[in-house]
Amino acid sequence: MADSGKPPVPGRLTVVSTSTDGIRVLTVVGDIDHDTAGPLRQALDPSRLGPVPRAVVDLRRVPFMDSTGINILITAQQALTQAGGWLRLAGAQDTVLRTLRLVQLDAVINCYPTLRQALHP
Template structure:
């Protein structure tokens, strides 16, 4: 029993992980992201955004479960926005909340990349 408690404590001390579930809805790639986006986890998001691989890619990043995002995440989103726009596609953000939404607004990302309150809005607007 003591070994299990040590394992739980060790896992709690590790940096927050990032998980991404990729789906497609009406030809739109939806990346549902959960966790923290920072210099430890940013590559995971970058790779997911790079693997949309269709002509005129349309991508929504669903951010409802993102608890934190630093400048790494901002830079990845801006780079993805540029790449998708150059490919005659687009990037939209859905459901950013709390500190993530405040960060997006503070640095002006919400004026460059379409941000929507809900996933449904991001999929239809």
């Protein structure tokens, strides 16, 4: 999850994890699909997020997400809620936001236009 400072490799998903005010911020770069989703799945594991798992997934640099990404987010939302925490999404591009709305994930997971709004609603 460390940031190597190098640009992302095409076809590969990177997730950089930082913490702000006790909230884990997961900055995702690249397409989220069946072949690339492993790093996001690992990053959203509640055991990696602390005793009260609160996370914001920053989607500003995600141009595409398929059903694999949707399923990861749903699973993470359920696990974090059961552990007394929460999950929020921030900055989804129009193409990803349309997907979130189409499957009504925005009704289950709070979505915010910016990272700042997700951190301080």
